Amino acid sequence: MNKPKLVAGNWKMNTTLSEGIALLESIIKGVKLLKTNTKIAIAPPFTHLSEFRKALKNTDVCLAAQNVSDKLQGAFTGEISALMLKDLGVKKAIVAHSERRQYFGETNESALFKIKTLLKQDIHPIYCVGELLEDRERERHFEVVEEQITTVLYQLTEEKLPKLTIAYEPVWAIGTGKTATPEQANEMHEFIRAVIAKRFGEDLAGQVMILYGGSVNSGNASALMAQPQIDGALVGGASLKAEEFIAIIKAAG
Numbered sequence: 001m002n003k004p005k006l007v008a009g010n011w012k013m014n015t016t017l018s019e020g021i022a023l024l025e026s027i028i029k030g031v032k033l034l035k036t037n038t039k040i041a042i043a044p045p046f047t048h049l050s051e052f053r054k055a056l057k058n059t060d061v062c063l064a065a066q067n068v069s070d071k072l073q074g075a076f077t078g079e080i081s082a083l084m085l086k087d088l089g090v091k092k093a094i095v096a097h098s099e100r101r102q103y104f105g106e107t108n109e110s111a112l113f114k115i116k117t118l119l120k121q122d123i124h125p126i127y128c129v130g131e132l133l134e135d136r137e138r139e140r141h142f143e144v145v146e147e148q149i150t151t152v153l154y155q156l157t158e159e160k161l162p163k164l165t166i167a168y169e170p171v172w173a174i175g176t177g178k179t180a181t182p183e184q185a186n187e188m189h190e191f192i193r194a195v196i197a198k199r200f201g202e203d204l205a206g207q208v209m210i211l212y213g214g215s216v217n218s219g220n221a222s223a224l225m226a227q228p229q230i231d232g233a234l235v236g237g238a239s240l241k242a243e244e245f246i247a248i249i250k251a252a253g
C-alpha cells in the first residue's frame, strides 16, 4: 500500500492563540525544510481556526477541527456546526475521540450523526476507535472495535467511504507513554480493514486511511510507520513540540 501517509496533530485543549500561532509557525518552518509527500493536518482548539487558516495559506498543511456538533443549527448553546467549520476553511475533523467518549458521553450513534453532517459539508472525518485497558485484558478488544466500526461505517454509502479516515487509538496508550507495539497496532489495523472489506469489498477498504494514535513520538514513530497497515499517526502530546512533530512527519516518509 503506497499511498502517502497522514500525520495529524491533535492539540486538544492546549495553547492560547498567541502560543498556538508561535508553535504553528515553527511547524510550518520545519515542514518547509522537509522534502516529504506525507500529508499533514493540525487540529487546534476552535478559537484558533480563523487565524490558523490565514497562517496556513500557501502551505500544504491542512486545517482540522477536534470536534463538531451532531446538530445542523439552532438553539444548541455552545455547539459548533459543520457549516461553521467549513466557513473557516476546515478540511478535516476528529470525531468521537476517546476523551469525548469518556468525558462528554459521546457514543457510536452520535459519531454517526457527526460524520454525516461533516460529509454533507465535504469535511473529511477522522473517526476515532479503540478499546479500554479492561477490554484488552479481557480479550474483548476486537469485539469492541468491530462494534465501533460496524455501527458507524456500515451506515454510510460506498461513495462516502474513501473520505473517511479511521484513527485506532487504544485508550490505554493515550497520554500514558505506553504505546501499542507496532505489531499490536498493525494487527488491529488489519482487523479494521477486514471488517470494512466484509461490507464494502477489499478495494474500498484499501482506500480508507487508518492512523494509529497513542503516545506516538519521535522515538517510536519509525517502527509504527513501517507497518504495512499503518497509514499514519494521530499525535497528541508530541504534536505540541515542533521538533518532535517534525521528526514524526519525517519518520512517516
Ligand SMILES: O=C(CO)COP(=O)(O)O
Residues within 6 Å of the ligand: 010, 097, 169, 173, 174, 175, 176, 177, 213, 214, 215, 216, 234, 235, 236, 237, 238
Ligand atoms: O489522543 C491522542 C491523539 O488524538 C494521542 O495522544 P498522545 O499522543 O498524547 O498519547
